[in-house]
Amino acid sequence: MALGVANVFAKPTPPNQDKRWRLVDATMRRLGQHPRGLIETLHTVQEAFGYLDKDALLYVATSLRVPLSRAYGVATFYHFFTLKPAGEHTCVVCMGTACYIKGAPQLLESVQQNLGIAPGETTVDGNVSLLTARCLGSCGLAPAVVYDRDVAGKVSTQNMRERLAQWRAP
């Protein structure tokens, strides 16, 4: 993976034949292959692949001619980017202020016990990832939880357990 002196100016090739790299290339082209397109490009990678792995970061960094350290720095600075693949399902507990005072900590504790994982982790079988959010902006519905892409409001520990059980069912 080391970059030889000779190929620094050559157009890098995507890590593999996956067609989703075309989306990534399109974003980089739209932003003029310029370093300032780094965050937008990483958004495209994450949208297409679900997470940012080392190959992806290396490819984006060389294509946009930014040091890999800067690409890695940006990827780890922003919470939205993840370097690990998520589980089949994701459960996001909102920890915004309104949710916090309406019982989000209790929900989080309950789901941690239920799944046996901490926020940011994925169950061993790769079934469920548990995440927390700073604020979903659904404060009128506090406490809120996002199951995959569905926002659920006024969540109780009871209906949260039931919802998770549906995912765990074989």
Place this chain on the structure above:
Amino acid sequence: MTPEELEQISQSEQEAQSRIPHRVNVCVAAGCLSCQSQSVKDALDKEITRRGWEGECQTKGVGCMGLCAEGPLVSTDANAMYKHVGVADAPEILDSIDGAPLERLICPTDIPFFTRQNKIVLENSGIIDAERIEDYIGLRGYGSLIKVLTEMTPAEVIQEVTKSGLRGRGGAGYPTGLKWSTVAKASGKVKYVVCNADEGDPGAFMDRSVLESDPHRVLEGMLIGGYAVGASEGFIYVRAEYPLAIKRLKTAIRQAERLGLLGANICGTRFNFRIDLRLGAGAFVCGEETALIASVEGKRGTPRPRPPYPAQEGLFGEPTLINNVETFANIPPIIRNGGEWLARIGTEKSKGTKVFALAGRVQNTGLVEVSMGVTLREIVFEIGGGIPDGKRFKAVQTGGPSGGCLPADVLDMPVDYESLTKAGSIMGSGGMIVMDESSCMVDVAKYFMDFCMTESCGKCVPCRVGTYQMNRLLGKITSLSADATDIAMLNELCELLKNTSLCGLGQSAPNPVLSTMRSFAEEYEAHVEEGRCPAGVCKSPQNPVNP
């Protein structure tokens, strides 16, 4: 696009709308969508088709109607509003469209929650379809842009904004007219306009609602700003966590481009302007303007010392006008009605209205827009309907992690920038969270400190290390194992962070601690001296009450 063409679109839209005698508006903003309002709309559409009523009745997906906790909300042209509407209610709603409203689902609109509001920014929310530009144009949309381009010089636009007394709605309250004239005077080959839609405060969803309900209003505000300061490119920095807002903004930009309201030679003038989106990636510090600029440039979102201010040296080193979503949303009505019109609303130093996201332990949660100068009591007890479940009011938190908790004895204070600052909080972007006796104020202070610690970008030491140490000390207090020296240390750190941090995040991080220490000193004393939490939230790890 000429003024005449715009007028023509407006008229044909109004005619098209008046041909349909009945209209059912369904809220399809994020709050109601998460209670399945889209299926309610689909059910209504299906029922209309089944009855063959297409020519007489139409549904419309509209933006936020405000009372988010009671969703899905549906309103009819008979001025009836329905709450908690389900798919099965569709036939009954259509049955009642000609006659008396459906009692079972009615949501009274004569309650203070609706009547005490003064809608300027939200005037179209809940009325227009955010995904149709014609609907916006039908309600005088883009008329202000045309007026500016055809009748006013940039200096006149700035003068009008200055006259209105509008101040930045992002929280700091910097006079908008002054900012605009600074950017206009700054010398630079190119200039930029940036809209800060990185609504990071937990407990705030005003900007999201505006973007989801009325995106064209923000575009129009930015266009007018661009014309006034001499910029030809704008960016909207919007949170990636708001997928619906992003989608509607993209649609709005495309529609405006198609009608020639964005792009080159707008309305046949020499004014060119384009708008691009940049997605935030979940960093609270990016609400700070220099950090936001770094992020738009594709870098880590770390702030830099000011001056130079972005008005002189901002995005890509060029003069940049940065305003919040709500600030830009105020611009079209100011141009339409004149600066003096806005200056008549509000208090002496704070003009116009403010949108608040009312949430927490309050009866009516949702989005409210009130004139500056109403009291906190009116917002919490009249508009908000007071505290549910017979509990007692304890505090109202404004300004998010940079703000403070205000106790009952300041409830009669008018809401404006100066009064809130004097009381130990800030106006902030508009999050307003009500707490009752079941919340522990030390725990709330720790919650915000934990937030600031996690969100500290790490560039300057006082914030990076200070928030960590303060969080640790607050943790000692909430685990009931602190002593007087910890309190002294906490106080010292508050001063240190306030005076030595690089940006607003660190400088204001002590606010929640300071405001709770000032107004709820007895709670800190109970934790430290008596080893108990009056609200029963904090527990000692050695002796857990609820294992």
